Amino acid sequence: MGLIRTAGGREWHPGERAAGYWLSCSAAQRLLASYGKAQVMTKESAVDVAVVGAGPYGLAATAYLRDAGLRVHTFGEGMGSWRTGMPSQMLLRSSLRASSIAHPRAGFRIEDWYAEVSRPISQPIPLQDFLDYASWWARKVVPDIDPRRVAQIWRTDVPDPGSKGFVLRLSDGALIAARRVVVALGFESSARWPDEVAAASPDQAVSHVADNLDLAGFAGRRLVVIGSGQSALESAAIAHEAGADVQIVSRSPQINWLSPMLAVGEKPPGLPRPPTDVGGVVTGWLAAAPDAYHLLPNRMRRWVQRGCLRPAGAHQLRARLADVPMHLARRVDKVRVVGEGEVHVALEGGELLTADHVLLGTGYNVDIRRFGLLSPELLAAVRCSEGMPQLRTGFESSVPGLHFLGSVAVHSFGPINRFITGTWYAGPGLTRRARGQRGPAWCFAFSVSPDTGTLEPRRWVSRRQSRS
Ligand SMILES: Cc1cc2nc3c(=O)[nH]c(=O)nc-3n(C[C@H](O)[C@H](O)[C@H](O)COP(=O)(O)OP(=O)(O)OC[C@H]3O[C@@H](n4cnc5c(N)ncnc54)[C@H](O)[C@@H]3O)c2cc1C
Numbered sequence: 001m002g003l004i005r006t007a008g009g010r011e012w013h014p015g016e017r018a019a020g021y022w023l024s025c026s027a028a029q030r031l032l033a034s035y036g037k038a039q040v041m042t043k044e045s046a047v048d049v050a051v052v053g054a055g056p057y058g059l060a061a062t063a064y065l066r067d068a069g070l071r072v073h074t075f076g077e078g079m080g081s082w083r084t085g086m087p088s089q090m091l092l093r094s095s096l097r098a099s100s101i102a103h104p105r106a107g108f109r110i111e112d113w114y115a116e117v118s119r120p121i122s123q124p125i126p127l128q129d130f131l132d133y134a135s136w137w138a139r140k141v142v143p144d145i146d147p148r149r150v151a152q153i154w155r156t157d158v159p160d161p162g163s164k165g166f167v168l169r170l171s172d173g174a175l176i177a178a179r180r181v182v183v184a185l186g187f188e189s190s191a192r193w194p195d196e197v198a199a200a201s202p203d204q205a206v207s208h209v210a211d212n213l214d215l216a217g218f219a220g221r222r223l224v225v226i227g228s229g230q231s232a233l234e235s236a237a238i239a240h241e242a243g244a245d246v247q248i249v250s251r252s253p254q255i256n257w258l259s260p261m262l263a264v265g266e267k268p269p270g271l272p273r274p275p276t277d278v279g280g281v282v283t284g285w286l287a288a289a290p291d292a293y294h295l296l297p298n299r300m301r302r303w304v305q306r307g308c309l310r311p312a313g314a315h316q317l318r319a320r321l322a323d324v325p326m327h328l329a330r331r332v333d334k335v336r337v338v339g340e341g342e343v344h345v346a347l348e349g350g351e352l353l354t355a356d357h358v359l360l361g362t363g364y365n366v367d368i369r370r371f372g373l374l375s376p377e378l379l380a381a382v383r384c385s386e387g388m389p390q391l392r393t394g395f396e397s398s399v400p401g402l403h404f405l406g407s408v409a410v411h412s413f414g415p416i417n418r419f420i421t422g423t424w425y426a427g428p429g430l431t432r433r434a435r436g437q438r439g440p441a442w443c444f445a446f447s448v449s450p451d452t453g454t455l456e457p458r459r460w461v462s463r464r465q466s467r468s
Helices: 026-034 056-067 080-084 110-116 127-141 230-241 281-287 290-295 298-309 316-320 376-381 406-413 420-434 463-467
Strands: 047-052 072-075 150-156 165-170 175-183 206-208 222-226 245-249 332-339 342-347 352-355 357-360 402-404
Touching: 047 056, 047 150, 047 165, 056 072, 056 127, 056 175, 056 420, 080 127, 110 127, 150 175, 150 376, 222 230, 222 342, 222 352, 230 245, 230 316, 230 357, 245 352, 281 290, 281 298, 290 406, 290 420, 298 406, 342 357, 402 406, 406 420
Parallel strands: 047 072, 047 175, 175 402, 206 357, 222 245, 222 357
Antiparallel strands: 150 165, 165 175, 332 342, 342 352
16 A cells, blocks of 8 residues: 545655544545545544454454453454365364353353254364354354455554554455554465475465365375375365375374364363363463463473474374375475376485375465565564564554464464464453453463363453452
8 A cells, every 4th residue: 555645636655644643533534535435434433443354363352352342343254264265074173172262251152052053062073063153153243244355454653642543455445444453364375385396386286275175076086185284184084085096295204193082071081181272281281371381482482382283183083094095204305297187296215106186284384474464664563583473462563553363473372372272362361451451460271160160251351350
């Protein structure tokens, strides 16, 4: 977004101090109105918070912020990446206790939805069940999701410190003013294409699991799946069951299988793991306390991340892949499309695999530069470590009022931010910051009722504050 030309012919730069007014003032209203289809925001109608993204993080953030009395506008396709970026036959990797979207009040967990629609609880949870639950949740809590995409965000740099804010340009050209912005885009534009495959892309014979192909469509075809994380293994299992001739290639010497999911109410054997279901006994508890993780030196943070985010497959996939050939401890040297619908996968050491299609389950490189969302001025002002913003309390970046939730928050608040379960920490933390309230020095990412031992909703204010 460059200059905006007003009806009177005056040019105005979004980041210009000389603009001198908050967008809600009358001059700015005229400015917005003069810009094509711009939506005019009055002081009263400018939102307190614009939430960009309507996945689990954007939805939970909206629920908490509204519970705190803030005016919130939420953009994006409701659960967009779950609907369009995952195989429809998928089963969730997270267990029942770690698959609810956070809400400050009781009655919104996935168990509550199963009870309300009288459907038997299913573990692992089928994707369709989770999507139905999320639609039910969103209908009750955020029925007004705005499906428009946000094209760009920039900061209004005005002299009055009480009046700083942001402007969002939407896909249809409309402009929206907001005092705070929460970016929750998940793995948007983050699919990782390794160098050895780059020469083969883009091609119809090579795709990434994020492209969400119809895996049943591979019946009778030769498919090489590269990777040994959940999405690679799950895609391989679904295609194999559909009748594809599947092989898996992984540089890991073995597949890391996750422990079997606990049945509802079952006590875990051995040392207890946190109910977040992310990581092992030590790394899992560190990850379950994001405030403690935040204080760790970088070396320790990386160790916790490795323990929690290493490629692994859900236990249920083990039997489903028993007949699928696996080339383990093998690096791919090169992937090359050799002819009409034929691909060669050369492995280090000389072996050559031939396939009709290569599917990359090679993970995600999350980097806010790849979102293409922030204006150059705003992007330059966000302090980052390896593409992830350095966040402080309340998930606020080095730009006051600009927050990031979800996978880009892993560097600052740990691996649970890659999973639905992290919404229970993110929602209250963000909201306390937006309301200028202090939280406890540290807290777990879940809350357990002392009476029943079950997970309970987490408020954004502490019990002490809510009593006073
Ligand atoms: C194959 C796969 C399986 C997974 N399985 C599990 C699991 O079993 N359990 C688990 O806990 N986690 C799982 N995850 C991780 C999961 O992605 C995260 O838990 C969760 O989706 C993160 O939520 P989010 O809100 O940050 O992002 P997302 O759910 O990715 O939502 C992103 C939102 O941003 C919107 N958006 C994107 N660009 C724009 C734009 N420019 N303007 C406006 N809106 C925009 C999208 O429409 C969408 O609404 C899985 C991930 C993958 C890829």
